[in-house]
Amino acid sequence: MPCIGTTATEHMETQTLDIPVLWPNYFEDCEQCVKRLVEALGCLDGMLSVHVHPDRRTVEVSYVKDLLTFETIRQAARDLGVTLAERFKHDKVELVGLDCPDCAAKIEKAIGRVPGVSWVSANFATSMLVVEYEPSLVNLDVIAKKVRQLGYEVVLPGREQAWPSRAVAEVLSKNIRLLLTAASGAFLIGGLLAQFVAGRADVGNFILISSALLSSVIPIRSAYYSVRARTLDTNFLVVVAAAGAIWLGDYLEAATVLFLFSLGSLLEALSADKARRSIKSLLEEFPESVLVIRNGQTQQVPLADVEVGETVLIRPGDKIPVDGTIVAGESTVSEAAITGEPTPKTKTKGDTVYAGSLNGDGALEVRTSCRVEENTVSKIIHLVEEAQAQKATSQHFSETVGRYYTPVVITIAAIVALVGGVAFPYAYGVWLKKALTLLVVACPCALVVSVPVAVVCAIANAAKSGVLIKGGVHLEALAQISVVAFDKTGTLTEGKLNVCEIAAFGEYTAVDVVAAAAAVESRSGHPLANAIIDYAKSIGVREMHVSFFEALPGKGARAIADGEVYYVGNKRLMTELGFDPPEDNLFVTGDSKPHTVAYVANERGIIGAIAFADSVRPTAKATIAELKSCGVRKTVLLTGDTADAARTVAHCLGIDEVYAELLPEQKAKLIRQLSSSRSEKVAMVGDGINDAPALAAAHVGIAMGGLGSQSAIEVADVTLMADDIFMLPYTLRLGRRARSVIVQNIVFSIGIATLLIIGALSQHVSLVGGVLGHEGSALLVIANGIRLLRRKR
Numbered sequence: 119m120p121c122i123g124t125t126a127t128e129h130m131e132t133q134t135l136d137i138p139v140l141w142p143n144y145f146e147d148c149e150q151c152v153k154r155l156v157e158a159l160g161c162l163d164g165m166l167s168v169h170v171h172p173d174r175r176t177v178e179v180s181y182v183k184d185l186l187t188f189e190t191i192r193q194a195a196r197d198l199g200v201t202l203a204e205r206f207k208h209d210k211v212e213l214v215g216l217d218c219p220d221c222a223a224k225i226e227k228a229i230g231r232v233p234g235v236s237w238v239s240a241n242f243a244t245s246m247l248v249v250e251y252e253p254s255l256v257n258l259d260v261i262a263k264k265v266r267q268l269g270y271e272v273v274l275p276g277r278e279q280a281w282p283s284r285a286v287a288e289v290l291s292k293n294i295r296l297l298l299t300a301a302s303g304a305f306l307i308g309g310l311l312a313q314f315v316a317g318r319a320d321v322g323n324f325i326l327i328s329s330a331l332l333s334s335v336i337p338i339r340s341a342y343y344s345v346r347a348r349t350l351d352t353n354f355l356v357v358v359a360a361a362g363a364i365w366l367g368d369y370l371e372a373a374t375v376l377f378l379f380s381l382g383s384l385l386e387a388l389s390a391d392k393a394r395r396s397i398k399s400l401l402e403e404f405p406e407s408v409l410v411i412r413n414g415q416t417q418q419v420p421l422a423d424v425e426v427g428e429t430v431l432i433r434p435g436d437k438i439p440v441d442g443t444i445v446a447g448e449s450t451v452s453e454a455a456i457t458g459e460p461t462p463k464t465k466t467k468g469d470t471v472y473a474g475s476l477n478g479d480g481a482l483e484v485r486t487s488c489r490v491e492e493n494t495v496s497k498i499i500h501l502v503e504e505a506q507a508q509k510a511t512s513q514h515f516s517e518t519v520g521r522y523y524t525p526v527v528i529t530i531a532a533i534v535a536l537v538g539g540v541a542f543p544y545a546y547g548v549w550l551k552k553a554l555t556l557l558v559v560a561c562p563c564a565l566v567v568s569v570p571v572a573v574v575c576a577i578a579n580a581a582k583s584g585v586l587i588k589g590g591v592h593l594e595a596l597a598q599i600s601v602v603a604f605d606k607t608g609t610l611t612e613g614k615l616n617v618c619e620i621a622a623f624g625e626y627t628a629v630d631v632v633a634a635a636a637a638v639e640s641r642s643g644h645p646l647a648n649a650i651i652d653y654a655k656s657i658g659v660r661e662m663h664v665s666f667f668e669a670l671p672g673k674g675a676r677a678i679a680d681g682e683v684y685y686v687g688n689k690r691l692m693t694e695l696g697f698d699p700p701e702d703n704l705f706v707t708g709d710s711k712p713h714t715v716a717y718v719a720n721e722r723g724i725i726g727a728i729a730f731a732d733s734v735r736p737t738a739k740a741t742i743a744e745l746k747s748c749g750v751r752k753t754v755l756l757t758g759d760t761a762d763a764a765r766t767v768a769h770c771l772g773i774d775e776v777y778a779e780l781l782p783e784q785k786a787k788l789i790r791q792l793s794s795s796r797s798e799k800v801a802m803v804g805d806g807i808n809d810a811p812a813l814a815a816a817h818v819g820i821a822m823g824g825l826g827s828q829s830a831i832e833v834a835d836v837t838l839m840a841d842d843i844f845m846l847p848y849t850l851r852l853g854r855r856a857r858s859v860i861v862q863n864i865v866f867s868i869g870i871a872t873l874l875i876i877g878a879l880s881q882h883v884s885l886v887g888g889v890l891g892h893e894g895s896a897l898l899v900i901a902n903g904i905r906l907l908r909r910k911r
Contacts, residue, residue: 150237150250151202158198162186206236207253211262214271216245221340221351223566225268228347232256232264242567244574247272269343295387298332299380305329306377309370326373330360333376336383350528352379352561356889359554363885366547374886375558382893386563386900408432408439411483421490432482438475441493442484444468449480456494457584457840474498498581498839515569515864523562527875531556534879551885555878558888562871564895568863571903576856579907584839585849592835594860595818596853598799601792602750602846603812605785605804606757606767609822609843611732615646615714617653619705619729631726633659635718637679638686641667644675646716649730650686674716685719692717697724705729732763734770737844742771744847749854754792756785756802756812786811793817803846820846852906859906863899870895 152170155177159168164185169178179191216222222242229238229247234255239248249261262272309326340353356379363372409431410419416431421439424430430440438451450462455474462478465471471484473493490496531553538549573590580587587593604610620628636654639647641664666678673694674687685691692699697719704727705715714730742753754775755768764778777788785802789812793800802809802816805823813819813834821834823841838845874891877883883891 154202155195155198158194159191162190162194165191205252205254206250208248208250209258211247211249211258211265212273213240213245213247213265214273216240216242216270221270224344224347224349224351225265225270227349228268229261229264232261235261241570244570267343268347269339295336295380295384298335299377299384302329302333302373302377302380305332306373309373323369326369327364329373330364330369330376333373333380334360337376337379350524350560352563352892355528355557355560359557359885359888362550362554366550368885371885375889378886378889379893382889382897386893386896405437405439424486424490426486426488428486430484430486432477432484434477434479434481436477438471438477438482438484439473439493440484440486440490441470441472441488442486443470444482445485446483447481449482450478452476452478453840455582456498457842498586523565523871524560527556527560530875531560548881552878552881555883555885555888556875558885559871559874559878559883559892561892562867563892564867564870564899565864567896568867568899568903569860571900572856572859572863572906575903575906576852576859580849580852583845583848584842585845585852586837586839587849588835592818593853593856595799596801596836596850597857599801599818599850599853600749600751601754601798601800602745602752603754603756603789603792603800603802603816604773605802605809605812606755606759606764607732608805609803610738610755610767610771611734614732615649615730616733617649617728618731620726621700621704621729622726623700623724626725628726629657629659631718631728632657633662634679634684634720634725635686635716635728637662637664638667638675638677638684638718640664641677642669642675644669646714646730650716650728683721686716688715689717692719692724695719699724700727731766734767735843737842739771741843741846742773744844745850748847748851750850751798754788756780756788758782782809782811785809786815788812789815801850803843820849856906859902863902866902867895867899 156168156170159165159177159179162181164182166180166182167178177195181191213225216225222240225247226238226240229235229240229249232251235249235251237250240246241248247265251257251261258274262274265272305325306329309323309329312325334357337353337357340351341357344351344354356375360372360376363369363375405421407418407420408424409416410424411417411429411431412419424440429445430442432438434449444465444467446467448464448466451465451471452462453472453475455476456472465482470487471482472495473490474495534556535550535553538552539546542549569590573593576593577587577590587596607613617632620631622628622631632650632654635650636659639650640661662679664677664679665681667675668677669675670687670691673691674685676683676685678684685695689699699717716728716730717724718726718728745753752775753773754777755764755773756777757764758780759778761776761778764776767773768776777785780788789800789802792798793816799817801818801820802812803820803822804813805821813821818836819834820836820838822838822843836849838849870891874883874888877891878888
């Protein structure tokens with residue numbers, strides 16, 4: 119249920135807040151729920167305005183403080199959530215046999231009329247139906263029955279395996295259409311030969327009518343269901359047009375129209391199916407059963423029956439079927455299917471592996487950490503399917519235009535037939551042909567499919583490259599980004615401190631200092647300990663024998679190593695020991711200095727100091743340069759670290775603006791300030807947890823390293839699954855490519871439709887030409903959208 123939470127900033131009499139909102143997965147998909155939230159909050163006394171930003175998951179409210187409190191707003195949202203949860207249910211089902219764009223509109227309209235259904239959305243590109251209904255009035259079985267009455271099959275949640283007719287439906291929707299189209303084409307050629315080669319018009323006409331009948335089997339069936347659904351789709355209009363041509367005695371034109379329409383529909387269905395299958399390829403070759411070690415015995419067990427905590431044996435070359443931790447074995451593992459990173463990683467005992475990864479040449483024993491339906495691949499597919507089902511802003515535009523376009527053109531066709539026939543009775547056949555041609559071009563299939571196919575292909579491309587984009591809204595927003603803000607630690611830097619410089623005093627060398635520090639820290643649990651020990655190992659420092667160790671909380675530690683007392687700690691410890699620490703600028707180079715300095719001393723005094731810094735990611739500088747080359751106007755660094763550390767990183771990477779020593783809410787405030795200009799669209803890149811307020815405030819929130827981090831996936835609009843910031847320019851470029859393709863498709867489909875209408879009215883486009891233009895434009899926009907499946911790294 120919606121749950122609002124923020125810190126209100128005091129204003130004089132009215133208050134305007136942009137509030138982060140936590141809502142269920144279905145909420146963004148459901149237009150009705152968004153409207154209900156606006157209405158529920160708008161009815162409160164003192165509320166001036168309410169605006170929901172689904173793409174940013176925020177609600178902007180403006181209210182009079184004397185009449186309304188923030189807590190009242192929060193409670194109203196909670197009450198709405200309880201009401202929605204109790205009264206409405208949201209489900210998503212897969213449709214089978216959805217082979218034309220206006221079929222989706224037909225289903226949407228018919229299901230929307232079912233009593234108890236309050237909202238429905240059918241997506242042709244994904245073949246998914248999202249429905250909101252009242253369980254007290256209707257259930258999913260009734261909705262499925264209605265879909266089947268329209269001539270389509272439906273896969274209900276959790277019943278995929280128990281549904282034997284799915285394969286039959288797929289064969290009917292593809293192979294039979296293929297056979298009928300091929301037979302129709304053969305008869306069409308035969309009719310032409312009989313008419314124009316053998317001179318047998320009667321035989322030729324009979325064969326042509328047979329060709330038309332073969333081609334019309336599926337369109338007539340679809341037209342029948344279209345009439346039952348009280349809507350007019352392309353199948354109905356083409357059948358009427360072909361029947362009119364036969365009535366006028368033009369058998370060749372009728373046969374050609376139906377054959378071309380059948381061929382175009384077949385190619386259109388196959389092309390759309392390619393886009394639908396793109397993300398499901400993640401599940402290819404996934405084993406149905408796995409080897410599980412139970413009571414010391416290896417057993418073959420169905421994958422769905424593997425429980426949390428069980429040990430799964432993964433043989434060399436197998437696809438890893440579970441998320442878990444390696445308890446035995448060592449191997450190289452490719453995570454390319456999840457992260458897009460082609461280089462395999464060496465995995466050994468204690469390392470985490472993820473479902474969908476490919477095991478190398480070693481055997482592994484993996485203790486599972488979750489059930490199969492909760493593993494990484496299942497999460498990715500679920501999120502991507504949800505994203506594909508969401509409608510982009512441009513898709514709403516194309517569907518709205520399409521909704522009014524068809525009735526207008528049909529009305530024009532009726533007027534042409536009636537007025538032309540009455541005014542020019544001697545040329546009635548000519549005017550009827552014009553009207554029939556207008557009917558053929560009346561359904562804006564190309565326009566309706568132009569946006570969703572591009573969005574689906576782009577999101578699938580991103581998912582295969584290890585980037586999750588949560589819907590067309592966010593994909594379109596990526597294309598508009600002009601400012602990119604970054605968190606520092608763990609985003610632009612590695613997120614762990616490393617030794618960066620060593621200073622030795624008096625007769626001691628840097629090796630002496632490192633050896634003493636490593637001896638003390640070998641018994642410590644301090645975050646700096648690993649950095650010192652790793653550095654000591656890397657330069658081959660001799661290990662000292664430690665006979666005593668004591669931690670000094672808040673100051674450091676001391677130990678006896680090789681019979682001598684050593685201290686490692688901060689300036690406060692050195693001062694308490696009676697030593698005079700060096701000046702603060704000991705390691706300053708220019709205007710930069712390290713993050714942390716640890717002093718090393720013995721009983722006689724300070725023998726040296728070690729500087730630590732968080733290493734900048736190797737690809738960070740190239741990422742900033744690439745962002746600027748792909749149209750980002752400004753880059754900004756937002757960090758809670760010190761100003762000196764922030765300036766050092768920004769100077770190294772070429773970042774334009776720096777804001778340091780920020781709390782999470784201050785980061786969010788700065789994001790809103792950066793977004794205040796209408797011309798600026800801001801993306802925030804962070805780790806998805808500490809930066810949640812800033813990610814929510816940005817036009818697009820981008821989380822780093824989502825692999826294994828469910829919180830990162832949930833909080834952001836876009837998640838880079840691999841811990842690779844260089845995927846960011848790829849993601850922005852993909853958004854820009856997608857926008858370009860969407861604009862091309864919309865302009866092309868509207869332009870072709872306009873030309874076809876003008877051509878039909880002026881008699882420059884025949885009935886056959888209308889079918890070619892109609893089917894050809896739909897095929898071209900689908901083919902143009904499918905270009906987005908190509909992975910450009």
